[in-house]
Amino acid sequence: MSSTTTETPTPIRTAADASEVELLIGGMTCASCAARVEKKLNRMDGVTATVNFATEKAKVTFPAGIQVADLIATVVKTGYTAEEPPPPQPEPAGEKAPEDPEPAAYRQRFTVSAVLALPVVLLSMIPALQFDNWQWLALTLAAPVVVWGGLPFHKAAWTNARHGAATMDTLVSVGTLAAFGWSLWALFFGDAGMPGMHDEFRFTVSRMDGASAIYLEVAAGVVAFILLGRYLEARSKRRAGAALRALLELGAKDVSVLRDGREVRIPVSQLAVGDRFVVRPGEKIATDGTVVEGASAVD
Missing domain, CATH: 3.30.70.100 (Alpha-Beta Plaits)
Known part of the structure; x- marks a missing residue:
């Protein structure tokens, strides 16, 4: 001891x-x-x-x-x-901690957005798949991705803008809304909404594109891609938190403190600086300290 x-x-x-x-x-x-x-x-x-x-x-x-x-x-x-x-509350033995709803929310948004965005990307980048009025189908599929799928980014960007700040959410929100907004203008007021319009995949933008070019695949694809990253990040944070909780479970829950020459069993959270506590053979060491009496071996 x-x-x-x-x-x-x-x-x-x-x-x-x-x-x-x-x-x-x-x-x-x-x-x-x-x-x-x-x-x-x-x-x-x-x-x-x-x-x-x-x-x-x-x-x-x-x-x-x-x-x-x-x-x-x-x-x-x-x-x-x-x-x-x-305040910390004792959890019943064997009961799991409540799961973080954030990963599930991002997974749902990503799944729906990816299903809707994939046809938009394929239609926009493969001319052989483009039929008459395909661009209107692409608009129908891309709209919920940009509006609903990107809602967390738009809300965060708006909050930051109200406080005169800009974050990555601002970049994502402004970029996707700009691509979507231009596509709307080109479809309703330009030449992009005409039957028989075809769009080819290009690495650069030409001056001749003008009001006949739409970028719905950019708006929808970016939102789905960033949602995937947010989901993976949230899942990693949840797993890291679970590992930390499991590590804390290995620690001592209570400790024998010497008070007026007697041993008093108290929770570890009530230990104060200067307290003297007893570590018996085979017991877990409650916290960092200095050995003032006795000897032992620690793994």
Whole structure:
């Protein structure tokens, strides 16, 4: 049996009245979003913040004159959501953690968009498949992809525009809407809507194209391709989170702390700096510390 005392961690701030909080940040779609939130928080007087895009969390150290509500308000003004994490609750043994709905939502959007976008790309790039009025069928298939499939990008771009910022969502939204908007103009007011119109695949744009060229395959294809990337990213984040939760499950859940010469069993989350706890043979070590009494071997 050995006795261990918890080490004093290196403080993030030297001020004695500084507090630390972890916030859950919502609405971030790329690393630049996390950088914006971090920059806005660090502009607050006496605040030090680190935002992790992968975990969607912000670790903030702030002085006594600032409240957590002020930090949340700053994040909301930046165009994102923020809240304190709910208190940890014990989960029944064998019960799985609730799945993140984000991967399923992106998978649904990608599946529908890919099914609709593939015929548009084939019709637009293979002249042999183009029949009379094929362009109107391409418009019918591409419209839901650009509007519904690309809705997450359009909403994020609009939110960022309201706050005077631009992200990757802005690029995707503006690019696809521009291609789709030009195609609409060419079909209804140009020559692209005439029966018998054929479009050939080219690597460059000619001056003679004018109002007879449509780019529906670009608008639909880009949306489907980016949705695939978002789905793979969300799935990877979910798997990484599951691996972290499994790793945490390996840790000790409670610990024997020495209080007034007696051993008291408490949850690991209640350990404080300077506590002395007992590690018996075969037990898991609850946290980092310094051995002050006894000896043992650790794998």
